[in-house]
Amino acid sequence: MSNTPETPTPLSRRTLLGRTAAAGLLATPVVGLLGACATSGSDEGSNTKAEEGTKSATNPLGAAEDAPLEVVIFNGGYGEKYATDVHEPLYKKAFPKAEIKHQSTQAVSTVLQPRFASGNPPEFVNNSGEKLIDFGSLVADGQLMDLTELWDAPSVDDPGKKVRDTVVPGTVEAGSFNGKPYVLYYVSTVFGVWYSGKLFKENGWAPAKDWSEFTALLDKIKAKGITPYGYAGANAAYYQWNVILTHAAKIGGTDVLKNIDNLEDGAWQQDAVKQAAQAWAEIGAKYVDKSFEGLKHTDVQLRQNQYKLAFYPSGDWLEGEQKKDTPAGFDYQLMPVPSLSGSDKLPGTAVRATAGEGYFVSAKSKNPRGGLEYMRQMLSVAGAKGFTEVVKAPTVVTAGSQGFAFPPGVASSQAALAAAGKDVFNLYFDGWYKELDTEARTATNELMFGRIKADAFVERIQKRADAIKKDSSVAKFTR
């Protein structure tokens, strides 16, 4: 019935209906049949056979040459131009007979959730933005194509090199769930605290390396009548928990984050997390404007562009996102989260960096191998270069951004990444457990705006982490 091997559906629609009827919960069979419509799709829809072509040197993944390919792009910070102008033509060049159906959306789950439920998902999806479909659920329900074959396939530019060897280390892991790669994270992303090079130069301020320098600098900024530090509480509190956890990793080493991701007992109550929370709660009390809790990220970012706010935590998509509002000469610069004390496990240059912006191939689509091939084309040097030229952001393809003159902000984040050397880390729990992300956001606002202390902060998130660990309906992941 189903041609996909990894469908964890021990309960078929028929047995479900049988049990429903047996339980006598639905009065009439007619209602029962109607009731099954919305939830039943996947076993029915996937009995169409997936298209497959013959494997060859130019087509190592065996994509069907004439099968149509549907591409859905999240039309957010990166737009959709990179897909229509770069990646899709590349695929078309490789397979002239294939027809590409391009679609873009700002609400991925609204558009695609019914398609998955009815068993007719598009081949290739850029799952991103506020309304992305939970990756953990997609993996748990066997909706995603295993990308192992893609990573082991020869690369477009050098058949002697596997695709996995053309990307920055950590890319495959970033999109892996329980050790299996399912998601391609394409854009190289570095996180830190951003400031205006111009504002700092004019005032003779230098970015801080350790905590005493940092607070001294914040005092100086405050004296100047500028809000020293801030983030948007209304919808972007995760920018701040990211800073707190990055700080915790610097204090206690990268295992701190690994324990959190793996839902280890007491992971949030580790000393490093508590110390970081305490340090940032003080920043919140002294240097953050109380009104920021009610503002959206666009409002707060605009205030920074107006030189009313000095430091703002974010990833390096910030510069591109603010392009329209940034005054000339603003000069975005990244400062790594300052170290707390000399006894920190990681040096002050350490940064959180990851591959961001997720793409996947639907396992139950009609032409999944075409989706894999599309990814292989994206990961070619031409695909990566084209992307970088259009959106001014570096990709995970190592050769893709060589020789490209990035704008000042991305240049500074790339420099910070280089300076960090091997002290680069990442965290995953927010992608795996959306509920934990929500709880961390809420708790972060409570902490930073002075309603709770560090102890209560770690305790309440730990409580939610424990609840998720016990919840059998949530698929678990480890790294």
Next chain:
Amino acid sequence: MRHGKYPFVIGFLFAPVTLYVVFVIAPYAQAFQISMTNWRGLSAPQWVGFDNYRRLLDDGRFWQAVQHHGVLLLALPLITIAIALFFAFLLNVGGRSVGGQRQGVRGAKFYRVVFFFPQVLAVAIIAVLFQMVYRPNESGLINGVLMKIGLDPVLFLIRPNLALWSIIAVLVWQAVGFYVVLFSAGMASIPGEIYEAAEMDGASKVMLFFRVTLPLLWDTLQVAWVYLGIAAFDAFAIVAVLSVDSGGPDGATTVLAVEIYRNAFVYSKYGYASAMGVALFFLTLTFAALTLRLTKRESVEY
């Protein structure tokens, strides 16, 4: 006439009943079914019995939302009806009497249109509008003025004690116009002679309102109460768009619909969200049943 009566009736009922079953009854039944599963919205669900309901009992956010519905259920109808009655009274019988006929205050027709404006706006627009009104810094409508005259800004949507009331104020603002019109229609049907007679007996405007208008408007008031009660179980759009951290700070403004949305479309826990939906269904049903009973008793008294 008896011959062919049933085919005739069935012929007329078939289309609407089918539509009703497919688009109303079936989704309700389906919500009950999904609430017994751990469906994630993607592939076939697994049966979990009453697990979702058991989980509801320990879900602090769920109870917080229920509590907020309690507050809304009291505050929203009371405040809205009080304000709407006051305005409707002024618009219809609050002015001087001309030729023995009570008139509204000057410009009553103009005000009636103005009061109705919020009803014409889409809910999402109202929410965005009030984001500007409540904005916590110098660019907010209220706080901009406060800060100009040297006062501290009021953190409307941020202070946990104030946030829910700020939301209620928007709901009231939006609803009042409709009920002014509803009550105006009710007042128009009260015979002018009664007012005239009362006035001749020397009744003041306050007396007129409490002794004449209010008792004769009782039926309309009950309708308003039911409508507003049902509105109090919704409030989704305003909370979702207006509140901080959707339903925050820390759940201080959350309502069931927001929690259902979050569980279904953010956490992909459609089963659990459906269980909340079923709970909301029973809450609304209980409210409706209670109100109908009370209404019945009242009309018997009349």
